[in-house]
Amino acid sequence: MSILQFIAPPLPHYIASGFGVFQPNQKHFNRRDLGLFDLLVVTHGTLYIGEEDRHYEVSAGHALILRPDQHHYPTKGCREKTGYFWIHFNTVGNWRDTENYPIVPQTEPMGFDAFTVQSFSMNIPQFVRLLQPTTVYEKIQQLNDLEQQSHNNWARWKRQLIFQQILELLNASLDLNTVTPGEQVADQAASYLRKHYKEDITAEKLGEVLNFHPVYIARCMQKQFSCSPIEYLIRYRLEQAKLLLLRTDLPIARIAEEVGFHQPSYFSYSFAKYEGLSPRTYRNRFSNY
Numbered sequence: 001m002s003i004l005q006f007i008a009p010p011l012p013h014y015i016a017s018g019f020g021v022f023q024p025n026q027k028h029f030n031r032r033d034l035g036l037f038d039l040l041v042v043t044h045g046t047l048y049i050g051e052e053d054r055h056y057e058v059s060a061g062h063a064l065i066l067r068p069d070q071h072h073y074p075t076k077g078c079r080e081k082t083g084y085f086w087i088h089f090n091t092v093g094n095w096r097d098t099e100n101y102p103i104v105p106q107t108e109p110m111g112f113d114a115f116t117v118q119s120f121s122m123n124i125p126q127f128v129r130l131l132q133p134t135t136v137y138e139k140i141q142q143l144n145d146l147e148q149q150s151h152n153n154w155a156r157w158k159r160q161l162i163f164q165q166i167l168e169l170l171n172a173s174l175d176l177n178t179v180t181p182g183e184q185v186a187d188q189a190a191s192y193l194r195k196h197y198k199e200d201i202t203a204e205k206l207g208e209v210l211n212f213h214p215v216y217i218a219r220c221m222q223k224q225f226s227c228s229p230i231e232y233l234i235r236y237r238l239e240q241a242k243l244l245l246l247r248t249d250l251p252i253a254r255i256a257e258e259v260g261f262h263q264p265s266y267f268s269y270s271f272a273k274y275e276g277l278s279p280r281t282y283r284n285r286f287s288n289y
Contacts, residue, residue, distance in 0.1 A: 027074035045082025
């Protein structure tokens with residue numbers, strides 16, 4: 001496995017992120033010496049990408065980091081509709097590919113000075129099956145949600161903190177034995193809720209699908225995501241509603257229905273509870289519709 005080893009400080013720094021969709025037969029971009037790292041995390045479908053003489057099939061729940069100093073290109077078009085998050089990042093510090101160099105352990109130097117900053121290594125897999133894919137999706141979505149606030153210093157700082165958490169999750173994926181059974185259950189539940197958020201979902205139905213008692217699922221999600229399954233579902237529905245409010249001119253009642261709320265009044269109540277303003281006010285403040 002190719003491991004990208006970053007020597008810190010300085011830490012790798014976040015630049016930009018987004019979400020893209022390729023239709024069947026569409027291909028990823030052909031670029032050479034981009035000058036920055038490009039992290040791709042696929043949510044559904046498969047990307048077919050080459051980097052120099054290596055070919056990757058990046059399917060749902062997998063991540064690939066494209067290097068800043070090499071040629072990457074599509075090896076073929078997508079066979080199905082494919083969605084993926086992307087993050088551009090870089091570092092002004094030293095880094096290396098451990099396929100060509102062994103991993104260098106960071107040890108305390110001779111004459112250790114307690115007032116001197118000591119360097120450490122960050123080992124990130126270049127291509128990996130994610131240990132907790134839904135958690136990674138959540139973190140990247142948080143980065144994307146902060147875009148409209150990125151002119152503020154606090155938002156740029158928060159983005160960097162979230163990006164560091166994503167790197168930690170990538171590092172954890174090096175050892176598939178580090179995840180606990182409870183974390184796996186929470187991730188499975190979150191994945192199901194995100195995929196079926198438009199449907200009527202109860203705690204009992206979720207328990208039947210995952211083959212776990214609803215109370216156990218709720219306990220796992222509370223520990224992993226600090227909320228119950230139903231609260232997670234509502235929050236995800238509201239995130240989808242925010243996208244529709246910003247990108248479409250659909251009526252509020254129609255948006256409520258599109259994201260799984262049967263009663264527009266409950267949608268408006270929930271939106272105001274979590275966002276601090278009504279759906280209409282949100283649209284007027286942040287969109288052109």
